[in-house]
Amino acid sequence: MELTLKREAHFAGSFYPEEPALLEGLIKKFLAQATVKKIKKTPKALIAPHAGYLYSGPVAGYAYKLIKELDFKKIILLGPSHHFPFKGLISGGFKIWQTPLGPVESFTLNDFPALKDKALISEASKIHEPEHCLEVQIPFLQMTLHDFKIFPLLSGQNEIKEIKDMAILLNKIMDEKTLLIVSSDLSHYYPYDEAQRLDKVTLDAILANDLLRFDKFGEACGKTAIEILMALAQINHWESTLLSYLNSGDTSGEKSQVVGYASLVFS
Numbered sequence: 731m732e733l734t735l736k737r738e739a740h741f742a743g744s745f746y747p748e749e750p751a752l753l754e755g756l757i758k759k760f761l762a763q764a765t766v767k768k769i770k771k772t773p774k775a776l777i778a779p780h781a782g783y784l785y786s787g788p789v790a791g792y793a794y795k796l797i798k799e800l801d802f803k804k805i806i807l808l809g810p811s812h813h814f815p816f817k818g819l820i821s822g823g824f825k826i827w828q829t830p831l832g833p834v835e836s837f838t839l840n841d842f843p844a845l846k847d848k849a850l851i852s853e854a855s856k857i858h859e860p861e862h863c864l865e866v867q868i869p870f871l872q873m874t875l876h877d878f879k880i881f882p883l884l885s886g887q888n889e890i891k892e893i894k895d896m897a898i899l900l901n902k903i904m905d906e907k908t909l910l911i912v913s914s915d916l917s918h919y920y921p922y923d924e925a926q927r928l929d930k931v932t933l934d935a936i937l938a939n940d941l942l943r944f945d946k947f948g949e950a951c952g953k954t955a956i957e958i959l960m961a962l963a964q965i966n967h968w969e970s971t972l973l974s975y976l977n978s979g980d981t982s983g984e985k986s987q988v989v990g991y992a993s994l995v996f997s
């Protein structure tokens with residue numbers, strides 16, 4: 731399949747500001763507002779939300795505040811496809827991801843011989859083009875880290891056996907300079923109180939690293955991406971901490987139908 735070398739910032743001006751100064755100022759505000767305690771162990775993975783910044787940005791700020799100025803060189807971005815059904819993991823194959831804050835270099839599958847498992851992972855730029863969940867994470871990375879490259883992946887509709895196999899596969903490219911970021915929102919379009927109840931069930935399962943409980947009861951658009959992270963956490967004995975939870979009723983004031991957002995760290 732022919733692959734495009736550069737992915738443009740398709741959601742600048744809708745999910746986040748297109749003007750660089752406005753975008754920088756907004757992210758700086760989210761980071762300043764986040765009150766994050768230092769954790770003793772080095773972060774290995776984050777879960778961060780991916781709605782429009784005015785809705786989920788205050789929660790995302792907690793995740794990115796925690797990694798500010800740390801020396802990660804490889805960022806694996808993992809999230810759901812909202813537009814295409816597929817199995818396995820899909821890399822976009824782009825060399826550059828553009829944002830209003832500038833270009834970011836990207837790894838492709840060719841950079842990782844250990845990932846050459848065609849049953850689990852492949853490349854398709856057309857699946858990444860219309861997807862917002864990874865793009866919205868990149869400006870936060872540009873405001874918190876230096877000298878890094880990204881490896882963006884989308885996760886399809888995968889069963890638990892496949893989830894565990896993909897975790898084993900990705901674990902081959904994890905090292906001390908690697909950070910995994912899972913992009914996911916939680917429950918969608920429930921009344922405020924019901925959403926809080928459902929999101930507590932989801933978060934309790936994640937914090938307990940109970941993969942089967944999360945698979946059965948958890949609600950999240952990035953469910954299989956989170957499950958890959960949980961399987962990685964089981965392999966590496968990572969522990970998770972909740973940094974922030976809100977829903978769009980808290981950030982926008984409209985509580986009849988809300989979307990849940992959480993930031994977590996695995997270390």
